[in-house]
Amino acid sequence: MAINQNHSFEDLDGIKCAIVEKNADQQRVDFLKSLLEFNNFTVVVVPSPPPKVAPAPAGTPPTAAPAAAPTEGTPPPPTAPPPPAGPTTFTVGVTDVMFNATNAIFGRLLRTRDGKVVTLAYWQQKDSVSKDDTPYFSGQ
Secondary structure, eight states: OOSSTTSOEEEETTEEEEEEEEEEOHHHHHHHHHHHHHTTOOEEEEEOOOOOOOOOOOSOOOOOOOOOOOOTTSOOOOOOOOOOOOOOOEEEEESOTTOOHHHHHHTTOOBOTTSOBOOHHHHTTSOSSOOOOSOSSOOO
16 A cells, blocks of 8 residues: 555556556557656556446336337337447556656656656656756756
């Protein structure tokens, strides 16, 4: 059990993993897996469990009306369409249980393929290139 929400870990496919992100779509999984594997982390990806369905409210059960015999020339009553399939999402984890995405980003521990530091905007995929050209302090 995690101490706080920012550093959670679970068993994914029987492997103890630090959770990087839950309910990620396939594009996000591909991005994270590529970035984390480049930074020498072993990535585990499993499908997220389907969302829980709320139970029907307790009340009086609906009464069934007697079915009328279909007559010729009348179409059969419409059937209810099947519920739409939910989007496929995944849980992404790394086998290093000490990994914390927040600490890795703000601690400047992750690098892109071209050697630049991963920024928050790059991690969130708001920028396609990590723009880390502004130093936090000047060493002059």
